[in-house]
Amino acid sequence: MGLGAVCVVLVTASFMYFSAQMKSSGTQPGPRILVPAPAAAGGLTRDYAAERTIYRVVLAQLRSRFKPAWLGAASSYTAAVYDEPGRTDPATKGPVRLIFLGVNAASSFGDPSTNLSNYMAGIGAGIAGHGAVGRPTQVRAGPGGGSAECAEATAGSGRATMCVWATGRTIGTLAVSTRDASISELAGIMRRMRPDVEHR
Numbered sequence: 649m650g651l652g653a654v655c656v657v658l659v660t661a662s663f664m665y666f667s668a669q670m671k672s673s674g675t676q677p678g679p680r681i682l683v684p685a686p687a688a689a690g691g692l693t694r695d696y697a698a699e700r701t702i703y704r705v706v707l708a709q710l711r712s713r714f715k716p717a718w719l720g721a722a723s724s725y726t727a728a729v730y731d732e733p734g735r736t737d738p739a740t741k742g743p744v745r746l747i748f749l750g751v752n753a754a755s756s757f758g759d760p761s762t763n764l765s766n767y768m769a770g771i772g773a774g775i776a777g778h779g780a781v782g783r784p785t786q787v788r789a790g791p792g793g794g795s796a797e798c799a800e801a802t803a804g805s806g807r808a809t810m811c812v813w814a815t816g817r818t819i820g821t822l823a824v825s826t827r828d829a830s831i832s833e834l835a836g837i838m839r840r841m842r843p844d845v846e847h848r
Contacts, residue, residue, distance in 0.1 A: 678817045679792040679846035681750030685728035689748075690840030692730040698745060699729050710749065723754040732837070737828055744828045746837070749821045750845060756816050760794040764814040768797055771810075779803035785831055789813050790839030792846050798831040798838075811838045820845065 687694045699707060710727050727750075731743040772781040781801040789796035794815035801808050807826040811834045812819065822838050829837070
């Protein structure tokens, strides 16, 4: 199971659980995820060719599963594949690729820390019996504020490192094959990317 398939399992597994737990609390000021995702973010470049080929089915699954799960909760979302310049995946011999998913709330997701915990718990609950999520590590959210956590996860034979940030109005998920980035490395990439994938 490749990175794309692992991400579909992990991210979509959390949707129904998280949306059921989410409590809307009116509108709040704060950053919004750019839709569509930009061509470059934090020094990484968006890989449109990979999105049309290698990750076409994966992104289609994300979009098809997203709509019913987040009906009424989200106003917009985006999914994209980014390459880290100058780095090669030792297994595929291709670029190191990261998958990004960003969600904007229709009103408000409420308390960032609480909803981040619900989101991460939803991933674990959703893949129970098919995989496992390691204990989340709290990390600095960086520009834009909010709360952030990272964890390593397995689904089938695949392993992914994921970082998630939450504000009162957004949820952002970044994932990469575990062999390509540790939790601390991915957290650094997340903080570099946030100013480019969000706006106020």
